[in-house]
Amino acid sequence: MSPNWLHEESLIALDRLLPRITPLFADSTLYPKFLERIHQHFPFAFENLYKVYSGRYDFFYHLEQILLTTAQKFLKRNKDLHALDEQREANPNWFNDPKMIGGVCYVDLFAGDLAHLRKKVSYFKELGLTYLHLMPLYAVPEKNNDGGYAVSNFREVNPALGTMRDLEILAKELRQNGISLVMDFVFNHTSDEHEWAKRALAGEKRYQRYYYLYPDRSLPDRYEKNLREIFPEQAPGNFTYIESIDRWAWTTFNTFQWDLNYTNPEVFNAMLGEMLFLANVGTEVLRLDAVAFVWKQMDTPCENLPEVHHIIRAFNALVQIAAPAMVFKSEAIVHPDDVVSYISPQECQLSYNPTFMALAWEALATREVKLLRHSMSKRFDLPEGTAWINYIRVHDDIGWSFANEDAAEVGIRGFDHRLFLNQFYTGRFNGSFATGVPFNYNPQTQDMRICGTAASLAGLEQGLNGGNPLFSENALRRIIMLHSLIISAGGIPLIYIGDEIATLNDYSYEQDEHKKADSRWVHRPKFDWKRAEHRTDELHPAGRVFSALQGLIRIRQNLPQFSDPHTQFVDVQNGHVLGFIRNRSIFVLANFSEFTQTVSKTVLGAYWTLPAKITDLVSDSSIEKGDTIRLEPYQFMWLASL
């Protein structure tokens, strides 16, 4: 068989299927465009679908359905979005523009609802945002809905927040303001109130095949042997007994989140329809939630299996045909080798960078940058046409998902180190500055994750409560320094809205029956607009952080050097100082300790052509003469030859 066999078959399949699609375009002038794209991208979609579904007798039927969905959604796309598609096709690397700065918030917690959020667009602009992730705002079960991640209907906005029409209007308005809308695609599961689940509950066999439902514990027990527990405290195990139909449903996350069964190609096609619907609302970045879990196979951990990649790549190729303005962002909080496996222009163009995030907090606790530097020097660079989403905090917990191998290479035992980090960030370690809350402690594995806002984890809560100004000063410096890393490293910085005004933990979730079991709510407070009023007052913690971030964002947005995402992490011969170089021209230094540190200019010169006059872009001042560069506690510099 020739190596091109599959490719050749894809062309034959396309010839056979096209006559079924063409009639849809009878009244459209867009057919040539569609044909051009389908010829370019169908072979890749076919190859990936073939690898997952060709064993089914009805493969070709499903292939036809999938193409019909793609064509229908292409035709439904509005003029503006078709125009954006062409722009993005001409500039597929648009997200690597240094102007790109992200923010993420909950519609209700930030503004109440979509209509009010529209009135707050100026706040995002003031900060410099060009990317806005609205946490899942779809119809959900009323009580516990996992903060929106138990979706009952992707085509309906939670009525408390508004309507799809409101969302479309907002998307357009954001676009006109140069802000890309980011939406969630929770494609591993639906809520048990989704129509498919309801019909499965009503006994419809067709919809029972949308999920993994078992008549007894025999298969679940066999699977369980190799599965992790994601929420061991609030939802132990991976299966839930559904009494009304006497079945065990696969529920990786909460009991009310049923995993979708992607071995059924009808599920793939149905979810493609939902995905392209969201594209047509005006989504420019689609966050693929919990990617690792979408394929299961007996005797494996059922995470990061090869079929997951085929499924995402097939989705990607079909989006390239119907809505190429939209890119995928992978949410895989897993081993760093697995994180990177999802990233390519043909799969997820963007990905959270959980290793950078976790190790930044690790270095803050230890005051040592060796693990952060070592791991990033191995792992930061990505393929052309992709980018990291660098963040300090998001709505979820912090998990210590660094590689044990990386840790061992710098003399750190991963397991022990995680125990330390958990002690440190829950404030149980003597002298710790952090006020964090444990999340899902698993006594069997001793695994645990950490919750808390950036400000509370960095020490501001202790500083303010203890009335110790030096403590608070250091905390503010830590918050700003961590953010400076994501604003200066390659990729898109993502700010968890609230952190820019140094929001503290909110413990009121403990009083809410539907939230108290999930400590992530401690860092999901209602946005404090009173506090935000202090954002121009540099004597207030809110103003101190806001103006610092705003200033750094402005510098970044005006530096064409930052358009090349390449970031070279180097050893500056001081264990407390992180150093990285952007585009050979900007040398970033960051002091992770509460003591003054120095770095030798000769050491910098080994990596970087030392200019006669070095300027620090952050303080907008030139570095004085002499052999060393001096960094105050938690100071950072962006050195340039200007």
Ligand code: OTU
């Ligand atoms: C994601 O996170 C979301 O970000 C969470 O808010 C949801 O609860 C969850 O999916 C279910 O939809 O467990 O603690 O290793 O990769 O997918 C966060 C698991 C999570 C992670 C991640 C998950």
